[in-house]
Amino acid sequence: MSDCIFCKIAGGDIPTELLYESEDVVAFNDLDPQAPVHVLIIPRRHISSLLEIGETDAILAELQSAAIEIARQRGLGETGFRLVTNCLEDGGQAVFHLHLHLLGGRRMGWPPG
Ligand code: 5GP
Ligand code: ZN
Numbered sequence: 850m851s852d853c854i855f856c857k858i859a860g861g862d863i864p865t866e867l868l869y870e871s872e873d874v875v876a877f878n879d880l881d882p883q884a885p886v887h888v889l890i891i892p893r894r895h896i897s898s899l900l901e902i903g904e905t906d907a908i909l910a911e912l913q914s915a916a917i918e919i920a921r922q923r924g925l926g927e928t929g930f931r932l933v934t935n936c937l938e939d940g941g942q943a944v945f946h947l948h949l950h951l952l953g954g955r956r957m958g959w960p961p962g
Contacts, residue, residue, distance in 0.1 A: 850895040855946035859893045873908065874915045876951075885954025886923050886930070890916045896947040899936045908947075916951045925953040933961075 850856050857863040859875050868888060869876035879887040892908050902909060913932065920930045930953035935942040 850946070853895055853946050855889075855891050855944055855948065856895050859891060869915050869919050871911070871915065874911050876915060876919055879950070883950075884952040884957075886920075886925060886951065888916075888919055888923075888951040890919070890949040890951060892947055897945045898942060898947060899934055902947070912947075912949050916949050920951055920953060923953065928953070931957045 854863065858865045858877060865877045867875050867877055869890070873893055874890060875893060876888050876890040879889050890912050892912065896902060896908065916932050920926065930951060933950040933952065934940075934948070935950075
């Protein structure tokens with residue numbers, strides 16, 4: 850999608866250090882980190898939100914597997930981490946290209962704000 854910032858990152862149009870790359874998934878650091886580790890894991894193709902994923906689409910499992918691999922690489926395998934996906938307005942979604950937030954390196958609060 851031409852005006853989508855995450856499509857531009859995935860396509861290399863906005864130079865960004867990619868922490869993980871596969872055929873379908875890329876990951877990079879969040880611009881405004883909310884924890885010592887704050888990585889965004891996204892599909893290469895444009896999917897606007899969780900609600901747009903087709904029933905037979907395996908992309909969620911791929912995103913989660915990538916997130917777990919990155920979490921281990923970043924040393925979160927012992928202490929744990931949080932995976933978050935915000936969906937639409939009430940969920941607090943600001944960028945309408947599906948992404949998982951991998952957050953770690955500090956104790957997370959609950960309930961979320
Ligand atoms: P959302 O609120 O949609 O779940 O999260 C969007 C996230 O994308 C925010 O944490 C924000 O800091 C991050 N973000 C927005 N624009 C950019 C960008 O151009 N580059 C990077 N690396 N992160 C971005
Ligand atoms: Zn996009």
